[in-house]
Amino acid sequence: MKLYPIEAGNFKLDGGAMFGVVPKSLWTRTNPADSNNMIDIAARCLLIEDGDRLILIDTGMGDKQSDKFFSYYFPWGDDNIDKSLKKYGFHRDDITDVFMTHLHFDHCGGCIKWNKDRTGYEPAFKNARFWSNKDHWDWATNPNDREKASFLKENILPMEDTGRLHFIDKNGSKSLSKADDLGFDVLFVDGHTDKQMIPHINYKGKKLVFMADLLPTAGHIPLPYVMGYDTRPLLTLPEKKAFLETAANENFYLFMEHDAHNEIITLKHTEKGVRHDQSFTFNEIFN
Template sequence: MKLYPIQCGKFKLDGGAMFGVVPKTLWQRTNPADENNLIEIGSRSLLIEDGKKLVLIDCGLGNKQDDKFFGHYSLWGDDNLDKSLAKFGFVKDDITDVFLTHLHFDHCGGAIQFNKDRTGYEPSFKNASYWSNENHWEWATKPNPREKASFLPENILPMQESGQLNFLDLPKNGNYLFGTDLKMDVIFVDGHTEKQMLPVIKYQNKTIVFAADLIPTAGHIPLVYVMGYDTRPLLTMEEKGKFLQQCIDNDYLLFFEHDAHNELASLKMTEKGVKLDQTFSFNEVFGY
């Protein structure tokens, strides 16, 4: 097995929205804001090569929205999905599975693209199976008013219309053995959105958790640092507390999807609870 960090692009979001009720004087220590109160955000996927399987976890914003849409998110840098795949010798048609932690536009926008004549939409990964779960799909296709702007039909419905959509069964114990040749556990959490999925991958004698939007950046490790975007923030705190303890007990490394500058982190237990230990680049820990 080989793992590759895939940078899909970078954008900016309001720092207050990203940290909820936490005062700016605290969160700006780890995530400094610009003059418009925007903080730098990454869109980092993880590519898993295992035998004939090439599994991509999340796929960024994509590029099919208009300039007005992207103007709200202050895109920066020159990273994109195609460029990052090419760095490791792959193209989109090589992908066999696209695993979507959840269906907010910044996680699944790259899954769907314009068709050739730009009259409609088609899957960006024509040879891939797309993976969600039925509970989250129902939640995303019949969105509540709070999340409606994050669940864009053009990002979601073409997956089903193409026949490439698959659902993971929801397990009783909260974990799932990924239904392909690749064995991958999944942790389900509901605070950010219904049945968000966090993959857990064993690699080179270490265990990596794709933290998605439970812990989007290294600055979000403290228990009460919860995004204003979460639909059930108190539940997020409860889930996060259990998750952090699980990370400590099992010596997990966190893989950050939205941290523009830190790819991986280890944790440590202190008198004040679980804290950040060290951050690493993927190459420092595993090489490419």
């Protein structure tokens, strides 16, 4: 098995929305805001090469939305999936599986693109199977009013139309579930959105956890630092607490999807609770 960090493109989000009830004077210590109150956000995906399988975890926003749509999110930098795949000698047509932690637009928008004459949509990874789970799929395709703006039907429904949509099963009350034959385990969490999946990957003697929106940035480690986007913040609290305790105890390496300035972090126990220990680049840990 080999792993590769894939940069799908950076953007910005409102710092107040990202930190919920936490005062700006506190969250700007770790996540400085610009004059529009926006903070830097990454869309950092992960590619797993395992035998003849190339599994991509999340895909970023993609590029099919309108200029007006993107104007809300202030894209910055020149990273994209194609450039990042090419860096490692791959093409999007080589991808065999796309695993989606959840179906918010900034995690799955890159799965689907316009067709050649822009009359409809087609898979952006033409040879890939798409992986979600049934509960989250139902949640996303019949969205509540709170999340409707994040579950865009043009990102989601064309995946089902391919006939290559597959669902991961949650293994009862077990803390981790096997992601079928994808070669890693997943933790199901419900605070941010229903049945978000957090991949746990054993790699080179270490446990690498793809954090998705359970821990958006290193600045979100203190327990009350919960996003305003979370649908069940009082559920996020115990989910995050349990995970952080385990991660600190077992020295997990946390792969940060949205932290534009910290690629991988570790945690430590302190008198104030679990806190940020060290930050690393991917290559510092695994090359």
